Amino acid sequence: MKRNKLLFFFLLVCCSIFAQKSTNDSIALIKRNYINATISNDKGKEDLLKRLSAISPEQEVSDQNVIELQQLYPISAKEIQLLTSTLHADGTWEDINYKDTKRSGWEPKIHAERILKLTKYYYQKKLMLKPTEFSQLKKAIHQAMALWFNRKPVCANWWYNQIGIPRTLGPAFLLFEQEMSEQEKQEAIKVMMNSAFGMTGQNKVxxxxxxxxxxxxxxxWSLVKEAQQAIGSEIVLGQKEGIKADWSFHQHGPQQQFGNYGLSYICNMSFYSELFTDTPLAFSKEQHKILISLLLDGYQWIVWRGYWDVNALNRQLFRNADVDKGFRLLFAAYSLMKSCNPEDAEKIKKMIDRNSFFSQAPNTFTGNKHFWESDYTIHRTPQWMASVRMASNRVIGTELVNEDNLKGYYMADGALYTYVRGDEYHNIFPFWNWRRIPGITTYDSEAPIPNANRKDSRNQSSYVGGTSNGETGITYMQLKRNGLTAHKAWIFTNNYVLCMGSNIHSDSTATIITSIDQRFRKGEVWSDCNKRFFHDNTGYIVLQADTCITTTELKKGQWCDFMGMYKPAKLESNIFSLYIKHRKDQPASYVYLVLPGSNANQVKNLRTDDIQILQNNEKIQAVIIDSLCYIAAYQAMDLDLKNGENVHISQPGAYVIKIKKDKD
Incomplete structure (x- = not known):
């Protein structure tokens, strides 16, 4: 009996030792995976890195997605020599304002970024450096870390303290762990303890x-598992914030956030998917399926030839944001591809090839999709892409946070962008008239742009939506705020976008305009009787409108006018603008076509006979094109199709109806 007890105790000890070894091995594997990802030790991403390195990195950066993208750039010995030689004995750099009070682009974070850069270079080159170089680099890292540990800088924006700084310094601590004293390691853990479980959506991740x-x-190990569970708990549908059922992404309430929190989400989740692979904490098949769907059924729609759709930038209208966010997504797609089945992996590979910067691959991903939970529509053809962003009493249109998006009040009032090359609106924001954002209807005024966060900024209508047959579709919006009402509809075909407006009026004496387009001037502007226009691979045909005005003028502006983190720097550029000035004595209307990927002859010769406008008023906007009838209804009614058919519309909404053609 005594022998059996000893044997049982011996087996118990062995199991405990084995379990501890298994736990230690798992932590070591996760740590190794984390370090490899931090130093970009992945041959499969070499082509993306090569393309990224051909683009000069931004010098003024606040967007966390762009910061983490720039961390992928190769680090040169010259950069490190400059950082170590300019570091003061007290651990500071002369060019950083450690007393900065900005809520966005907080300068002390640059100090943390430099620590990460130094530790990455140390980890990658420690076996290749000369003894004096190695010693100088280690000393610089210790000094820079000591500065942070001793001063403990605090930003007025909670995000930096709880998320941004720990997220930057955490990987640096892992890379430099073997060189840190016990006291330094405890200080590092204190920095990381500024983060705790909580919040929702991407903030929680x-x-x-x-x-x-x-x-x-x-x-x-217990805390590692708890952290993994908290991360994985956000890979779900149906929550107030996070992934929505239409594969868009919301944060800060019911608000489309593809380019801000959503991009961080897909990038982070792709990273963790790769991090936990071949460990006990690997994501489940269902979790992988959700992430792949978010990428292929959501994000795949909004990038065109590597450029991010302006309508999906959200409040982050940073310089080169459309390119940087496009690159960031491709790196995430590659990480996610590693855990996919062959069929999904091939789809992701085609997405990466199609959107790699300077890629000549054909755009084979086409169709029409309305993101119904975000009031957002994308239309893709082999030659061009278009997007519309709206808002409703269900969906917040835009936001102003930390001096980001100071002038974007109108950006979800039916903004319509069309792309052929992808760069049509690249870095245009300093030169914009923010009341002439392409596609919107608003007041023509010199008054300051309203604050997007004020209580009356929401669109006060539920009549916003869209429908599609997969290839074509209609999107509609009743704009109702600030005393202005407008019914707007967009019909997407493979040749053009038909734009209709009706019941445009207000309780103000101010002039109302509808902006058709506003972009950089490229070449001459061709026009025919002020009804047909062509400029920069895009045509415009005005079928019905009041006064149509086109301008080309030298505009001046600066990034800090609408993104507070930038330093003042005046710029100028030639801007093309085409807009409609509406009459005041009665409700106005308009009908016009936008023809992306066309030429002047095509615009001049296009026949519009097959476009049959049935009604365009306060009750309904309806048009027949070929054998399809596109309807935006604002009330229940009967519609005469004028071919012997009559359609009963039982409730407001968007409809695409297949109709019989006249036999004559």
């Missing part, structure tokens, strides 16, 4: 990711 780094530093 960021916080849990920082807790994960702390758990790895502490070799705390």
């Amino acid at each position: 960021w916080l849990a990711g920082n807790v994960l780094i702390r758990a790895i530093l502490q070799n705390n």
Whole structure:
């Protein structure tokens, strides 16, 4: 009996040792995976890195997505020599304002970014450096870390303290762990303890990711698992914030956030998918399926030839944002591809090839999709893409946060962008008239742009939506705010976008305009009787309108006018603008075509006989094109198709109806 007890105790000890070894091995594997990802040790991403390196990185950066993209750039010995030689004995750099009070683009974060750069170079080159170089680099890292540990800088924006700084310094601590004293390691853990589990959506993922780094530093397997569970808990549908049923992404309430929080989400989740591969914490098949669907059924729609759709930038209208966010998504797509089945992996590979910068691959991903939970529509053809962004009493149109998007009040009032090359609106924002955002209807005024966060900024209508047959579709919006009402509809075909407006009026004496387009001037502007126009691979045909005005003028502006983190720097550029000036004595209307990917002859010779406008008023907007009738109804009614058919519309909404053609 005594022998059996000893044997049982011996087996118990062996199991405990084995379990501890297994736990230690898992933490070591996750740590190794984290370090490899941090130093970009992935041959499969070499082509993307080569293309990225051909583009000069931004010098003024606030967007966390862009910051993490720039962390992928190869680090040169010249950069490191400059950082170590300009570091003061107290651990500071002369060019950083450590007393900065900005809520966006907070300068002390540059110090944290430099620590990460130094530790990455140290980890990659430590076996190749000369003894004096190695010693100088280590000393610089210790000094720079000591500065942070001693001063403990705090930003007025909570995000930097709880998310941004721990997310930047955490990987640096992992890379430099073997060189840190016990006191330094405890200070590092204190930095990481500024993050705790909580919040929702992407903020929750960021916080849990920082807790994960702390758990790895502490070799705390229980905390590692808890962090993984918190991260994985956001890979679900149907929550108020996060992935929506239409594969868009919401944060800060019911608001489309593809380019801000949503991009961070898909990038982070792709990273963790790769990080946990071949460990006990690997995401489930269902979780992988959701992430792949978010990429292929959501994000795949909004990028054109590597450029991010302006309507999906959200409040982050940073310089080169459309290119940088496009690159960031491709790196995430590659990481996610590693855990896919062959069929999905091939789809993702085609997406990467099609959107790699300077790619000549054909745009074979086509169709029409309305993101009904976000009041957002994308239309793709082999030659061009178009997008419309709206708002309703269900969906917030835009936001102003931390001096980001100071002038974007009208950006969800039916903004219509069309792309052929992809760069049509690249870095145009400093020169914009923000009341002439392409597609919108608003007041023509010199008054300051309203604050997007004020209480009356929401569109006060539920009549906003769209429908599609997969290839073509109609999107509609009743704009109703600030005393202005307008019924707007967009019909997407493979040859053009038909834009209709009706019941345009207000309780103000101010002039109302509808902007058709506003972009950089490229070449001459051709026009025919002020009804047909062609400029920069795009045609415009005005079928019905009041006064139509086209201008080309030298505009001046600066990025800090609408993004507060930038330093003042005046710029100028030639801008083309085409807009309609509406009459005041009665409700106005319009009908016009936008023809992307065309030429002047095509615009001049296009026959519009097959476009049959049935009605365009306050009750309904209806048009027949070929054998399809596109309808935006604002009330229940009967519609005469004028071919012997009559359609009963039982409730307001968007409809695409197949109709019989006249036999004559």
